[in-house]
Amino acid sequence: MRNNKIGIIFLSILLVVIGIWSIQVKVGIVPFTDRPTRELVDKLSNTVIFDLFRYITELGSSSFLIPFVIVMVFVLLLLYKHWFQALLFVSAIGLTHFLNVAIKLITTRERPSILVEAHAEGYSFPSGHSMIPMVCYGLVAYFIGRKLPTNTSQIVFQSGCGLLVLLIGISRYVINVHYLTDVIAGFTLGFILLMGSVYIYRKFEQSPTRGGEKSNP
Structure with a gap:
């Protein structure tokens, strides 16, 4: 219970910070977090690390x-023998995409650079490659x-998925198509949507009228 409270407090603080960043980028102010982190991106350009993350970014x-x-x-559908898991999966990803687009249209932040072949066009905040893979x-x-x-x-598989999400998000910063604040905001909002989706599924699982195969505890 204590850990849950700490997590909620931490996410609440992050949401406040993201709200401040949103206002700053909307009025054209560069958030403080982005100012000292631009030099690293310039150093990584045309390196093996850049090339590696250029491939990783395609997974998002x-x-x-x-x-x-x-x-x-x-x-x-094959694993659970029920439609709800698949429907929730698709719906959560779709909602995340539309929410990401909506926030971008509100903040209208320009990207640090455009890279069409890396699907880096349009507005920048928050990063869709951080937000959508987090949920997916x-x-x-x-x-x-x-x-x-x-x-x-379970731990190995879930840790691998978590590492993949982290690398995809970071890749957008490394290849210079997003600011670091874009990536952090995408991770945070995506995580909240992910937890919301899991909460919905658990409520469905506890429903006495639900059909399909009972999942493992």
């Missing part, structure tokens, strides 16, 4: 995620992890 692009989501819908891979980690046979396999 629509050209990869759309077929991935379609495949995962069928996987969830987070729900994959949750739903698939519940079906793995051992605690160790």
Whole structure:
């Protein structure tokens, strides 16, 4: 219970900070967090690290995620023998996308650079590559992890998904198509939506009228 309270307080503080950043970028002020972090991006340009993250960023692009989501819908249907998990998965990702677009249209922050081949066009705040993969891979980690046979396999799989989300988000900063505050905001908002989706699923799971196979505790 104490850990939950600490987590809620921490997320609340982050939301306040994100709100301040949103106002700053809307009026054209560069948030303090972005000022000392631009030099590192310049140093990473044209390096092996840049090239590596250029490949990683594709795992958060629509050209990869759309077929991935379609495949995962069928996987969830096969694993759970019920439509709710797949519907929640698709709905959560769709909601995250539309919320991301809406916030971008409100803040209208220009990107540090445009890179069409990396799907880096339009406005910058918050990062869609941080926000959407957080929900997508987070729900994959949750739903698939519940079906793995051992605690160790669950931890390894879920940790791998978490690391992937982190790397995809960071990739947008490294290849200089997002500011660091864009990425942090995307992670935070995506995590809140992910936790909301898990909460909805748990409520569904506790419903006495729900159908389908009972999931592992």
